Amino acid sequence: MAVELYFPHDEIDTKKPNFDIAADYLELTALFSEEFRSFTKDLINAAEIGAEDDYNDVDEEMTDREEIVSGAVRRIDGRREALGGSYPFTLDENGDVLTYVGEEPSYGQAAYILSLILSHLKAVSPILYGSSVYPPDAEIIELRKYFQYFATAALAAEVNGPAWSFGHPRPDRTGFHAKLADVWSVLRDGTIGTAVGAPEKPKDDQVDVFAARIHRDGLPGCLLAAAQVATGKDWRDKSLRNHLENVFPARWFIRQPATRMICYHIIPFSRPDHEFADNCLEFGIILHRLRVPYRVAEAEGLHAQGLAIEAFDQLASAVDWVKAYATRGAAA
Template sequence: MTTGIDLPLDCLGDNDVMADYLELTAALSEDGRSSVADIVNAADIEAESEYESVSDEIQGHEAVADAALRRIVTRVRALGAAYPFELDPRGGILSLNADTLDLPKTAYLLSLLLANFRSVSPLLQDYPRYPSEEEQMSLRRQFQYFATAAVAGEIGGSAWSFGFPRPDGSGFVAKLEDIWLRVKDGVVGADGSAPRNPKDDGIDVVAWRETSDGLPGFLFVAAQVATGKDWKSKSIRSSVNNVFKRRWFTREPVTEMVVYHVIPFALADEGFRDDVLVVGNLLHRLRVPRRVAEAEKLVELGRIDVEAFGKLDETRTWIQTFIEEARAA
């Protein structure tokens, strides 16, 4: 078990937190493994006051371990080859070979780390090799690049990393003009009342599926990338549908913009419908890696362009180094 990864007792009812604990332990422990038995040991639930009998205690331990294992199995099934861990369900053992990381698996591990920053999760509160402030900023920026690829894979089209600061260093209107040289539906031009320093106006990724006739009415996406605990409060649906076109175009596009939210979190099934109602279509941790894999294939075939795609490999190197340092410590 990895010293410094904590599982508070009040998190035992949260299956995603327990699953994250197992994954972080497998990723960062010296032997690259974790066990569902670690859930029971880490939470220190052996207190006599918790159970009326030994039989009740055993059943309680088994229920906790089974819940965590079931959530891991859900992740395995959802992600397939994009899931970075190997699961031995017979022994409840989870393991990670960091030498075999590809871009989809890197996307998952980056999401796992972001979802457990101290501002969001209790698991790494006392972890000794916690990312520095500079590393945290860099990881959030890198997630935007993975989100750009994920949106591209989602629609099978080209995508731009539009969130500020942009990888090409461009200004807001200049970037819009560059994108609309290809999109063509509408004419870029800020209204006189528009903000003077918009940065990105809440849109972090722009993506479209090109049509051969060059006419409007194509699949077009505007996405917000959110890595903080307050991600659900950052919906851009109203802004995209009611403000964006009127603010930044002298001739408004007629193509409808589909709104997406891209986050590093693994969400509970029970609340997912409401999440979509609030923020629009969702790409979360159990979807992003597979979409990155699809984008990678299309990029290799030369069918789409994904801005900053070349930076994804830098993240893989950073994640591998981080795991190596953690395991050595």
């Protein structure tokens, strides 16, 4: 492997391994290898190097290490099933070799790789940090913007309707009030007006994306989604649900919309199946790494048919970044 990645023993080589992290390690290893491949046995080799647990039973040790591999393979299979062609890796029939196949990535595949990288910035995970491929701070700012644009496309496909990138800084450089007026000139539900005591210089008031499936009659009562896009370790601290129901409409409308906004949380991370139901109770509908890419792929077709998706033209730049980034392993 051309790039030396950190192996998180405390999360993988334990009695309760984090199989998502193990799968991510294999994906990143494949992404940055000269031949775009990783071997599932790499998990066993990495676990053995620097292992701290003393096993009294060699058979028990091998069983635990093999369970790491089988668990990671199950997660990879699940990702492939969930994402189809938007998953930029393939696994051989025996589950031994993972290959990166996104040298010319589709929009969906680029969304996956971008999500994978954002999942392993230093505040979230140690796997990439300190390696030759860790993105510099200025680049990370751009990556977060790209993810916001992918999130806008994903939400457009989710509701099959136009979407606006509302989060600050906005791609059209408008201020908060101008952008809100722009969105509601299309939605035409409620009357915009600022409540007494509202923030004087709002940026986005926690809403990063709006999307709606508007009826042909243009009347209220449609699918109207509002999303918080969270890419940092603190994503769990940014639930939009209460704010969207009780604060945002009362703060920015003198006649509140009759249409209730559906709360979305869009993140680049993968989530354990056993925690997901509880996550939805807290955050609303969650689009994560196993949902955003295939919705982005759907959005590509919808945009080609004329659906208005703000900042969709920026996705080509994100794809170019992913293509260039994948070559850094060979360059190292």
